[in-house]
Amino acid sequence: GENVEQHPSTLSVQEGDSAVIKCTYSDSASNYFPWYKQELGKRPQLIIDIRSNVGEKKDQRIAVTLNKTAKHFSLHITETQPEDSAVYFCAARGNQFYFGTGTSLTVIP
């Protein structure tokens, strides 16, 4: 089955700086890669996603890049704000969804 690894597990950045979270996957059949943001005690919310026929996607301060050859994809958050503080999960979808282990992001005002 699929194996999704996510790094780092925790990340602290100063407000205004950029944050990068990286994930790798093992199943070359995976073709959909979403990112979720989860605040404490709340549901994961889809923030951005990318499909395997695209290398990069951007939505305002958030971008995702995908390298199919290397089987890794990354989340980039620019101009971070305190409200970006949350746990972020990557996922890969082949036959089913597999989630990364999560990154706890803290944006320091």
Place this chain on the structure above:
Amino acid sequence: GAVVSQHPSRVICKSGTSVKIECRSLDFQATTMFWYRQFPKQSLMLMATSNEGSKATYEQGVEKDKFLINHASLTLSTLTVTSAHPEDSSFYICSVAWHSYEQYFGPGTRLTVT
């Protein structure tokens, strides 16, 4: 995206009792729903895939007789934790698959077994 509700949001039960959690897709008909559990500061662990009108598909290590799933309609799936024990205490989250790719999650149910 899809709108998903879950009920109850929190439940406390005594050891040995059963608890039912409902997951509803409010704005579209979901043939497939997923059930996850999440321990504190950990990732989402898929428990089972709920298919409307057929038996659920359980992940390895998940006891189907303990976690009963019923997907009786295109808008409702239920998870029943039978004979609950303290180790079953967790955050249970359902999701619906929208257009086969995107997943939208319910708000979760915090189960505490005393």
